[in-house]
Every structure is written in structure tokens, then in C-alpha cells.
Amino acid sequence: MKLKQMLIASLCLLAFAAQGFASDIELAKKSTLNKIMERKELRIGLDPGYQPFEMTNKKGEVVGFDVDIAKELAKSMGVKLTIVNTDYDGIIPALLTDKFDIILSGMTITQSRNLQINFADPYIVVGQAIILNKNLKGKVNSYKDLNDPKYTVASRIGTTGEMATKRMIPKAKYKSFDKEADGAMDVVNGQADAFIYDLPFGVVFMAQHGNGKAILLDKPFTYEPLGMGVRKGDPDFLNYLNNFLRQIKADGRYDRIYDKWIKSTGWFKNM
Structure with missing residues (x-):
């Protein structure tokens, strides 16, 4: 009797395992990959x-840091790369409606975004910095000093710069812009006291437009990992992307891209 029960139990386990295996195969077939x-x-x-990301x-x-990462990703797959130009405030809905396969657009991994999409492991970490009106030198030394009516x-609408400003500098008057360059120029032109945005942008903007016209407080006051965004329910694609990132960080390709766009300013003349 016990032997018969064990055989039945074993057969049931095998049936469940086969069912699970079939489900895995179907999931793999549906993968974006x-x-x-x-x-x-x-x-x-x-x-x-x-x-300098895009x-x-x-x-x-x-061109830019993200574009070179995308080129390496396409090359690793042996496929053609197509850039789909998309307004940032509609980029997640565009991904969800299959306008493209991945968001690779300097997107910070946040919990609210993660409820809508999945992210591969971070490929770079940035934080919010402050482009400051030159007349406030010595008066404003951190984001805390700006928290005053x-x-x-x-900042730019729909970004973590805007989120950080509203959350951490709530008492200040807030102005939103569709493009980060317009917001930063507002500070240079004396129409805003500060522009809050990712540090890499601040470094680039100051080199191009801000010398002697604004001040960069270059100590980030937030921690922000950037990641590739993909649709939910696709573990095979996430696995591929994470392994791709490990590989390029190990073989020197990532360092070459980082040095070209983040450390160097040689690309300024082509913009």
C-alpha cells in the first residue's frame, strides 16, 4: 500500500514538473529576446x-553614453540597432505598448517606476546636484539652504530632479521645464535661483555655458542608479541584459565608453 502511494505521489510530482517545464518554455517563447x-x-x-547620455x-x-551602450548590446546579439526618439514623459507608456524593446534613456530606478516596468541591474550611479545663480555664492551651500519661499x-518635468526638489526643497517656489538645458539657462539668465538635475548634466552644462555665469554645487545629495527598463514578465531578457552588463564591465568596453563620455570633454565640439 505504501509503495502504491509513493508511486502515485511520484507520478503527481512528475506531472507538476512537466507542467512547470512546459510553462517555462512558453514564457521563453514570448520573451522580447x-x-x-x-x-x-x-x-x-x-x-x-x-x-552626455543621449x-x-x-x-x-x-550619440552619447547610452547610445554606445546600446550599440554594444545590439552587437552582442548580432542585430541591427534602431533608435526610437520618444518624449521622456511618455516613454514608459510607449514601452508598455511595444513601441520599442528597452528604455535606455538615463532613467533612474525608482520604486514607482518599478511598479510599472522591470529594470536590469544599474549600469551607472548618479545623483542630483545644483546649478546655482552666481549671486548666491556663499549664501547657498546645499539643497537645505534653498528650502525657503x-x-x-x-528642474525638468517628470524626472527624479523634479521629485527630489518637491520632496526635499518643498518651501521654495518651483518651476518646471520640458528640457533640462532650458531650466539651467534660466539660472544663467537670472530668472531662477537654482536648477536641480543629475550631476553629469551639471558638469557638461557648466563646461559649455556656465563658466563665470553660474556655480555648480557638485556634491550629489541623492543616490540614483540608472537602469535599462523592460516590460514585466520577461526573466530571459533580464537575464541576458544583466549578463551583458557584467561582461562589458569586465572586458574593458564599459570603461572605454565611460572615459569617452563622462571623463572626457572632447565630444563637446561636435554638439
């Missing part, structure tokens, strides 16, 4: 207005 390989094209969604050069080409603070 499979679709990319079938169409031989990787579609990347980005908004080319975030230096921007348009004098030739009208979209007498100051006007700006």
Missing part, C-alpha cells in the same frame, strides 16, 4: 536631450 532575434533588430527608446550632434545623429528652484 526571441522577438528581437526573429526580427534581427533591437529597438531602443530614448529622449535625446540628456547630455543627445544630437551637428550632423543630426543621436524666497528662492525659485527649477
Whole structure:
């Protein structure tokens, strides 16, 4: 009797295992990774207005840190790369409606975004910094000093810069901009006291437009990992992306891209 029960139990376990295996196969078939390989094209969604991650050069080409990462990703798959130019405030809905395969657009991994999409492991960590009106030198030394109704603070709409400003500098008057360069120029032109945005942008903007016209408080006051965003329910694609990131960080490709766009300023002349 016991032997018969054990055989029945074993058969049930095998049936469940087979069912689970079949489900895994079906899930793999539906993976974005499979679709990319079938169409031989990787579609990347980005908004080319975030230096040095994605921007348009004098030739009208979209270039930058994220674009070079995307090129390496497409090369690793042996497929064509297509850049899908998308406004940042609609980039998550565009991913969810299959306008492209991945968001690779300087997107900070946040809990609210993670409720809508999944993220691969961070490929770089940045934080919010302050481009400050030059007349406030010595008066404002951190974001805490800006938390006063007498100051006007700006950032880009729909970004973590805006979130950080509203959360950490709630007493200041707030101005939002569609493009980060416009908000930073508002400080240079004396129409805002500070612009809050990611440190890499602050460094680039100051080198191009801010010398002697504004001050960069370059100690980030937030921790912000950037990641590639993908649709939920796709573990195979996430696995591929995470292994890809480990590989390029280990073999020197990532360092070359980082040095080219983050450490160097040689690309300024082509913008």
C-alpha cells in the first residue's frame, strides 16, 4: 500500500514538473529576446536631450553614453540597432505598448517606476546636484539652504530632479521645464535661483555655458542608479541584459565608453 502511494505521489510530482517545464518554455517563447532575434533588430527608446547620455550632434545623429551602450548590446546579439526618439514623459507608456524593446534613456530606478516596468541591474550611479545663480555664492551651500519661499528652484518635468526638489526643497517656489538645458539657462539668465538635475548634466552644462555665469554645487545629495527598463514578465531578457552588463564591465568596453563620455570633454565640439 505504501509503495502504491509513493508511486502515485511520484507520478503527481512528475506531472507538476512537466507542467512547470512546459510553462517555462512558453514564457521563453514570448520573451522580447526571441522577438528581437526573429526580427534581427533591437529597438531602443530614448529622449535625446540628456547630455552626455543621449543627445544630437551637428550632423543630426543621436550619440552619447547610452547610445554606445546600446550599440554594444545590439552587437552582442548580432542585430541591427534602431533608435526610437520618444518624449521622456511618455516613454514608459510607449514601452508598455511595444513601441520599442528597452528604455535606455538615463532613467533612474525608482520604486514607482518599478511598479510599472522591470529594470536590469544599474549600469551607472548618479545623483542630483545644483546649478546655482552666481549671486548666491556663499549664501547657498546645499539643497537645505534653498528650502525657503524666497528662492525659485527649477528642474525638468517628470524626472527624479523634479521629485527630489518637491520632496526635499518643498518651501521654495518651483518651476518646471520640458528640457533640462532650458531650466539651467534660466539660472544663467537670472530668472531662477537654482536648477536641480543629475550631476553629469551639471558638469557638461557648466563646461559649455556656465563658466563665470553660474556655480555648480557638485556634491550629489541623492543616490540614483540608472537602469535599462523592460516590460514585466520577461526573466530571459533580464537575464541576458544583466549578463551583458557584467561582461562589458569586465572586458574593458564599459570603461572605454565611460572615459569617452563622462571623463572626457572632447565630444563637446561636435554638439
